[in-house]
Amino acid sequence: MHVYIFTSPALKDIQTAIDHRSWAVEAMEEPHAWARLGRSREMPIGAVGLFYCSAEPRVVTTPFIVESRPEDTAISGTWAQTRYLPFSIRPIGNLSTQVLLSHARLTWPSLKGSENPLTALNLSPALEFQATFIPRYDWDLILEQLGIDPETYEELFSAAPGVALK
DSSP: OEEEEEEESOHHHHHHHHHHTEEEEOOOOTTHHHHHHHHHTTOOTTBEEEEEEOSSSOEEEEEEEEOSOOOSSEEOSSSSSOEEEEEEEEESSOTTOEEEHHHHHHHOTTTTTOSOHHHHTTOSGGGTTOOEEOOHHHHHHHHHHTTOOTTTTGGGSSSSTTBOOO
């Protein structure tokens, strides 16, 4: 399935996203900003997402469902700095469970043997809104590692690849 993984420099920014049920990305210089805007327009409502915190220890956390299309606008006041392309999310879980990137590299079958998990998961600010293919077996494992029973949310993840149901 296709998963949109968004990078944050701090867990507090992810907590803000959970609290406000929305996410927006940091500023970016051209030409990457233009490409990111184009990719943002392709992310469907109902898509599945995850957060990645790039601060040490690097972790993956808090799956969510995309509930609105990104808006081509800036948003101030929610995070410490102005962010862009805001969209609504429905978090599934919280920050109490996290998977260390080093642990993911050893346990997620799709990352075993990967020289660079950051590249394999499209974890770069320049690649925001780029869907990452994660095999369904890996997705169920990720949910379990995050303390979420995959069967509880089966109906969310059984639609077309990468698109969760409301």
